[in-house]
Amino acid sequence: MANLTHNPHSPVADDPSSQTPILVGDGGLALRLDETASDLGDDGTQSGIAARGYWEGIWRRLKRDKLALAGGVFIVVLFVVAFAGAPLASKLLGHGPNEPFLVSGGLDANQLPAGPMTHVSKFNTNGTTSTQLFILGSDSTLARDEFLRLLYGAQVSLEVGVGATVFVILLGVLFGAIAGFYGGWSDTLISRAIEITMAFPYLLFVIALAGTVGASLNTVTFGFLGEGVVTLVLIFGLLGWFYTARVFRSVVLSLREKEFVEAARMVGASNSRIIRSHILPHLVGPIIVLATLSVAAFILAEAGLSFLGLGVQLPTASWGSLLADAPQYYTQRPLLMVWPGVALILTTLAFNLLGDGLRDAFDPRASR
Amino acid sequence: MGVKRTALLALAAIGVLSLGVTSASASATRHGARGGTIVVEMSSDVDYIDPQLSYYGETWKLEEATACKLMNWPDKEGAAGGVPTPEVANGLPIISKDGKTYTFTIKPGFKFSNGQAVTAASFANAINRLANPKMQSQGIPFLDIVEGAQAVIDGKASSASGVKVMGNKLQVTLTKAAPDFLARLTMPFFAGIDTTLASQIDANGINNYASCGPYYFAARTPNRSITLKRNPNYKGGRAANADVIQVNIGNDTNVELQNTLSGATDYPSGGIPPTEWKGLVAQYGLNKKDGRVQVRPLMDIRYLALNHARPLFKDNPNLAKAVNWTVDRQAFSAQGGYLYGKRTGQILPPGMLGFQQQNIYPIRITPGTIQVANKYAKGNLRNGQAVLWAANKGVAPLQAQLIQYNLKQIGINAQIQLLPRATQFTEAGNPKTANYDVTIEHWGADYADPYDFLNILLDGKQVLNPQHNNYAYFNVAKYNQQMLQASLLVGNARGTAYAGLDSELMKNNPPWAPLVDSNDRTFLSGRVACVTINTAAQAGPLLNVLCRK
Amino acid sequence: MSTTVEPSTSTGSSTEDAPLLDVRDLRTYFKTEDGIVRAVDGVSFSVKAGQTLGVVGESGCGKSVTMLSVLSLNTKAGRLALGPEANAGAEMEHYLLASKKHTSLSTGSAHFRGEDLLTASSDRLRAIRGGEIAMIFQDPMTSLNPVHTIGAQLIEAAMLHQDITKGAARQIAIESLDDVGIPRAKQRIDDFPHQFSGGMRQRVMIAMALINEPELLIADEPTTALDVTTQSQILGLIRRLQEERGTAVVMITHDLGVVAEVADEVVVMYAARVVERASVFEVFEQPRHPYTWGLLGSLPRPDAVADRLTQIQGQPPSLLNPPPGCRFAPRCTFSFGRCLEDVPELEGSGAGSHLDACFLTDAQKVEEAQRFVTAAATDESA
């Protein structure tokens, strides 16, 4: 491999249709290298070597995309806020996301959810009372802390989004790679399976399952997940893997035909070695991009189901259920409509921006 | 002579029906513009429109407009509306000396929407159809006093021996004198049915049938709409102002409000966002004549039924007490918004015969109350897991979460299951499907008598019926006996007996956690008039009277 | 500017020896995310009517871009009119960076029959494209629209430049398919591109190019994508049609073999510049530029003496920031100090049209060239 790439450039090697057989693979490779070297200054990623330059290139291109960076930063912050910030805030504020404060300031004189920056008093079990702060006011006439519920809602959204994504990516890469690389009957089998899954009315089926069969899983939390999260992850995963599988199948399929894989074959590399050192590295890009984008999609789906009352179990806070309650207070507390909506749109926007940015970074030819 | 006496006695028992409503005077007499369509909205579908099955307040609003009954509530407000008055019966029945045999004469001229004449048989058929075991009606408990009804219920006979048709006369024999019998007859269960419907026996209900009231059910599309049209053959005196009463189903309460404000809907029967009431009262005033906001006290209670058929509450009175101490009635009521109702810790509502203010349980929680609750709960939690049922529309989910939180405070982890309201109480009333430990229930008096609360809701004899109303599955021989006795008493004795039962149960063996005695709150569009509310008959404006301005 | 290449006195009228296409100091720069790529950097050459000019150089040296620029066929291309004396390079970069619309800019002049194509109106350009100057491309697989029948595409070409009915156009199309040797043209005309083999598609491309009887045909590596047997057929076809119709041809290729076969004049390009310009005979017999030697040296001659096979070491420079001085210097075995600083102009020794851009002395050039000739001679004698 290495000696091929450093092969002195020659017009003959430049010509793929040269008669001398050994030169073909070599020539093809050399040609490709020269082109990428000369035009558009693309580093020799195609050869599957020079990985450092590869990542540097991606980072360089990503850095130029300010929006994508902003998205990335937002996401990092969101994770911190959701999993570290929420419990911390709950500790600092002194109450949980599911505690109602109706008779102690959570509702205003008109029995309406208290507005932002309201102080409520909490009865402690030892008989004393303490004053606490509702930063965004109450979530509903149940007078729970909207702010905390938003934070914990972020947890649910991310758990479902990431969980389901991991699920579909794993299945997708596995089946996609097998189908794409080995082809033959395994490919036929998997492709057919994909087509069958695609024939289902996805959301209808999700809702049907979530409301009927899935309900039995609602109490499974593994101690840290929100109630109902597991159900959603499973359902989304089992019905969603086909899409990723389809993508990775075609990626691997095209990789398999690439000159550098042929070349590797010619120098007698084993399948496993080819997969390890030539296929997988090239899947990293698509995986990252697809993952980022599908997290956004799943977050939206979760919100939708919770909105229909088929998502996470009450009283677990979810942006969807917050959104479902909000219309009750349209006229007096329009802000309740705004918080979860904005949280949702910003989050999905962030993931989409980052995803697009990554796609362009990984595949400059696609960038416009 | 004797006849008169017993008749008066019967009425005396009913006299207490007069409610403390003196607000709007009856406007049933004033007929506004006849014609046009009245649009009603319900947030979820009704249970049945079949008269022998429907047992949902929302449906009864429609049944009242479509049924013709031997005895009925006059389309009047307040006290005047609270007296069962002969409708199809030609005057009060003749009652035998022993008070067990009632003989009604059928007034001529009543016709079904399909042209059939209303006869004595129409009512006999209703009773027999109601009793038919294949119908699985929740109305069966009201037949306990009709002679021979039980045989039909048990499938041993096809018609109740106590119900005889003699020409234009209907004779009903009771097993024992029942002071509230005439009041029972005002329930849609006993409305006249034509021969076609009489022949159709289906536990899942008939969706198109001829009726003999001012209106009839012209169409029903489940989960979508119900249409009432004026009964062309109706000659009875009741109003039928609108040509069509259109019921649209499925909008959330906030949309119902939007539609009512914009005039697309006239009566949001499914309710509006609770937080809106205060503003609406301020804007439109309260209980003005034909005003847009009408509020009336109801004999109506919202409570937690604690399922005594399941391990958690079976023979576990202390936990039941703990629940009564821990539930935050103030908070629960707050979910309902302004003028939702009056917090209560007892079974019987104010205005009901036998109501005595009992202060057994707190109507406001304090750290103290929580400590008492935990004292009772201690050692009685069993596995501490509970299933909590609630309706899936309006404020019910919020209330469910509140109860869930209250239960958590005494160490019960409740998992919430939300169902459509109709499904909720139908499944809850069916021993096979009642898989809850606690369900948030809501009971409106079918007619103003304590029998309709204690016996109907807590008599243990019915808990094995395929359909019943004892959602607490409360079955204690001693109390069953006491309820039976009380139901036979008359006048003050009756009241005292039921009052005693009320406090006795709540003190020693609470079947429920009573929460709120709720009001009837009505908001109407600006284009309707002829607003008449008869809380004895139903909640909300009488739809057959309601008219377009 | 080269002193030897005088602005031709009679650009207006096309007299006998006046070139058909006369390209002067052509520059085409591209804007990429990595910076400005100077794909064509001051290229001058000319094509006489009926002649064949071979443009040779390794891929990425700008030979294709040069011809595309002449017809302004580069994507999102802009054209910039600059005086020849202006510091064109810097100007270009400045404009290109400023421009939102364009990702590439061309400047210089390309006179076709005395008319500068780089300043011609876009309508005029369209009239010339496909009408007087036709072009065929490297990959016949992708150069035909897959969703239209070849007939439709030929007819489109004909009707764009000739005022005829569809029927007539179809007739012409069939004839031109016959000309390029497509069997059963009458039926095949309604087939779709994917139903043809690569060679056949290239014939279709040629038919389409020649359907309006252009005076100049630009063939951009027309045989590269084809297998060897088809290659010679296509070349033969092009030569035949050229002889029949007296069409001038610009043959872009990296294959000196092709050049030897078809070209009258040769332009050797390296790194966006012309390094040698001469008749085909001169290039093969007295090559004067080390790069040309390299090309010739690495021509596959089965019996070539190994040590004669001078390979060019290293790789061509990136056009993002080409080396100062002679761009070939870094790889040139003959380079010396000056090569790295000054840019050698394209100039001839004494009379004659043989031009090259190299600082070596004529003596050195001749001596080196001799070695190849003798080498070639010995090869032939052997």
Add this chain to the structure above:
Amino acid sequence: MSTYIIKRFLWAIFLIVCVTMITYVLFFLVPADPARLAAGKSATPADVARVSKQLGLDKPVYVQYGLFLKRLILEQSLGRSYVNRRTVNQMVFEAAPVTAGLVIGGAILWMLIALPVGILSALRPRSLVDRSAMIFVLVGISAPVIWVGLLLQYFVGFRLGWLPNSGYCNVFNPPVGSSCGGPWDWFTHMILPWTTFAILFAAAYARMVRANVMDTLGEDYVRTARAKGAPEHSVVRHHVLRNALLPVVTMLGLDIGVALGGAIFTEAIFNLPGLGRLTVTSVESLDLPTVQGVVVFATFAIIIISFTVDILYAYIDPRIRLA
């Protein structure tokens, strides 16, 4: 071509079998005691026995499934609702037109938005049009449908009162006494749902069209067309669009299937009695036959649609037609 069609057809049949099998297993065998549910309220042990015999629940699974399939094919029956004894067919055929109207109308709307936006921004990259289009795309694909719907409903429907904010009107013969009916009412009632429903897809498609057009603009045959001297507009019309929009057709075929499900939120918000709401209401009351019926029906619809699209695609893309 014909072999291709036959292949696709047989495959469709196979798909239907698979899907029905999976749904059957999930919705009939997973929940405990389907017979009791099926027998409904009047479920005396005798009834349950009778019903389970009639449904063949006493037989092994594959036999049961066979019976189910038999009912499905011979009687075209999806069974009866547990809750109200209506046939599922009846309910589905009431709901299907509503969803169809929503989805098809929505699809038309989103194509009407996506095509011009996508093409224009592809032809003028980095222009003002392009940049604003891309902003629309990003917001469009990120905005939660439910949120958009609620906002439209409240502001356009109620506050401004421009359009009806909920409910459905039949185009033809509206049910007796229903407060509205006829094409115009139907249309006005559908505008907000259509908009809500279309935004996401419009954004996604605008982006896809843009990308495809840009790719195609870089194709060799486009350069060929330019080299022929074809004017830009005809280059775009004849050589770019046709090729660029081919894949869009396939996507459309696939997405209409997805959209059937996606309609669920729109239907919930605007109270449209379509398949989505039918599913939700029957899921709420655990009315399994209805749930299953809807899923099976929707699957049929999807399979038929994608089959048609395959055929259509084969006709517009010669490479497939003549393969």
